[in-house]
Amino acid sequence: MRSVTEHAAAVLDLVAPLPAVDVPPHAALGHVLAEDLRAAEALPRWDNSAMDGYAVRAADVATAEPSAPVVLRVVADLAAGSGAEPHVEPGTAARIMTGAPVPPGADAVVPVEHTDGGTTTVRVDRAPRPGAHVRRAGEDVAVGDLVLAAGTELGPTHVAAAASVNAGLLRVHRRPRVVVVSTGSELVPAGSPLRRGTIPDSNSVLLAAAAESAGADVLRVGAVTDDVDELGSTLRQHAATADLVLTSGGVSVGAYDVVKALLTAWGGVEFVAVAMQPGKPQGAGRLPGGTPVLCLPGNPVSAHVSFEVFVRPVLARLRGLDARGGDALARRTTRAVVDDGWRTPQGREQYMPVRLRDEDGVLHASRAARGGSGSHLVAGLAGSDALAVVPADVDVVEPGTTLRILRTDL
Numbered sequence: 001m002r003s004v005t006e007h008a009a010a011v012l013d014l015v016a017p018l019p020a021v022d023v024p025p026h027a028a029l030g031h032v033l034a035e036d037l038r039a040a041e042a043l044p045r046w047d048n049s050a051m052d053g054y055a056v057r058a059a060d061v062a063t064a065e066p067s068a069p070v071v072l073r074v075v076a077d078l079a080a081g082s083g084a085e086p087h088v089e090p091g092t093a094a095r096i097m098t099g100a101p102v103p104p105g106a107d108a109v110v111p112v113e114h115t116d117g118g119t120t121t122v123r124v125d126r127a128p129r130p131g132a133h134v135r136r137a138g139e140d141v142a143v144g145d146l147v148l149a150a151g152t153e154l155g156p157t158h159v160a161a162a163a164s165v166n167a168g169l170l171r172v173h174r175r176p177r178v179v180v181v182s183t184g185s186e187l188v189p190a191g192s193p194l195r196r197g198t199i200p201d202s203n204s205v206l207l208a209a210a211a212e213s214a215g216a217d218v219l220r221v222g223a224v225t226d227d228v229d230e231l232g233s234t235l236r237q238h239a240a241t242a243d244l245v246l247t248s249g250g251v252s253v254g255a256y257d258v259v260k261a262l263l264t265a266w267g268g269v270e271f272v273a274v275a276m277q278p279g280k281p282q283g284a285g286r287l288p289g290g291t292p293v294l295c296l297p298g299n300p301v302s303a304h305v306s307f308e309v310f311v312r313p314v315l316a317r318l319r320g321l322d323a324r325g326g327d328a329l330a331r332r333t334t335r336a337v338v339d340d341g342w343r344t345p346q347g348r349e350q351y352m353p354v355r356l357r358d359e360d361g362v363l364h365a366s367r368a369a370r371g372g373s374g375s376h377l378v379a380g381l382a383g384s385d386a387l388a389v390v391p392a393d394v395d396v397v398e399p400g401t402t403l404r405i406l407r408t409d410l
């Protein structure tokens with residue numbers, strides 16, 4: 001049997017970061033930056049007012065107080081957006097709004113509350129310190145500063161930072177296009193009438209949602225029957241447009257295990273037993289045109305675990321997250337104390353769906369489904385927010401043990 005680490009490395013080797021494309025900041029959410037973004041403009045671009053009020057020479061009003069106000073002549077009215085550059089000579093002021101460039105000569109802003117609000121002359125009754133309420137050019141970033149590093153997964157604050165330095169386009173990795181196919185003659189779309197023997201296809205729904213939440217654009221083909229020709233034409237039809245194809249089901253030793261039968265005949269895909277539970281039977285390789293394909297086991301919990309352990313890191317690499325040098329999986333791991341014990345198969349690393357609870361800053365994990373580790377317990381899976389990882393050489397997990405936790409809720 002192949003270890004989890006070996007199989008994870010083998011599937012990662014199938015892909016490389018996708019090429020870069022240019023997208024505007026408002027469309028860049030969730031993309032990964034392909035190049036450093038440096039500031040072409042300082043931010044703020046010019047000294048500007050932090051208050052609605054009057055731009056003054058601080059020395060002119062140094063003695064101002066309510067009982068002895070200083071009167072200045074108002075020489076300009078500067079709204080935000082005004083490009084005017086009036087010179088504020090001694091004895092004068094410019095009315096100014098928040099965000100407007102501070103005019104030459106002025107070195108402080110007096111908030112309107114400390115004046116009479118006049119438009120031809122203004123009475124100032126409080127002395128500002130020099131520099132008061134002036135936002136300095138370049139105090140946020142200077143020209144040439146690094147704003148966002150290559151490899152950053154762009155969230156709302158990142159795209160805002162890019163827009164604020166006036167980036168019209170961002171160089172990001174293209175999002176992966178993932179095709180999801182379920183196999184099994186027992187499968188019908190959720191919501192269809194069921195008869196004895198048929199079940200709803202939950203894996204294509206699971207895997208499509210998981211891939212989308214991991215930053216992919218997904219085409220969910222749905223379910224095909226255990227017919228080699230049907231699967232073959234479906235894969236041929238969609239492989240050309242995909243960066244990654246995910247199948248579920250049909251990879252073990254059954255008489256109708258169609259994925260294994262077809263892709264073994266096509267060549268290019270290796271079917272292996274991985275020392276894990278669930279998720280033992282796995283296929284990985286390439287379709288005839290070269291598109292990477294990962295063939296996950298059909299049991300729903302096995303498909304979920306396989307996605308989290310093998311597919312999510314593959315999507316991270318396609319998206320360009322490698323550039324950060326981090327392991328996509330490592331960032332999602334933590335440790336927790338197990339509340340309930342259970343038996344585990346020896347020689348296979350176990351991934352147990354658990355629910356996490358914070359108790360005085362210590363993370364606790366308990367099994368999410370009453371039945372425990374059964375790889376068919378798909379509804380119970382919805383009550384889990386992580387997978388507890390039990391090392392292969394352990395056969396009993398005692399309550400109170402600390403285990404590595406792979407979070408699936410982040």
Ligand SMILES: Nc1nc2c(c(=O)[nH]1)N[C@H]1C(S)=C(S)[C@@H](COP(=O)(O)OP(=O)(O)OC[C@H]3O[C@@H](n4cnc5c(N)ncnc54)[C@H](O)[C@@H]3O)O[C@H]1N2
Binds near residue numbers: 184298
């Ligand atoms: N004789 C053996 N039988 C099995 C072995 C084995 O080693 N020897 N391994 C078991 C393990 S472990 C797993 S995991 C499964 C994997 O089998 P397949 O990938 O071939 O999956 P299927 O047989 O197609 O389906 C398994 C199970 O999952 C249900 N299923 C499949 N697809 C879906 C779907 N899209 N939505 C919901 N449920 C799905 C299917 O109805 C079966 O109940 O093999 C074991 N058997």
Ligand code: MOO
Binds near residue numbers: 277278279297
């Ligand atoms: O390995 Mo299977 O994936 O246990 O249910």
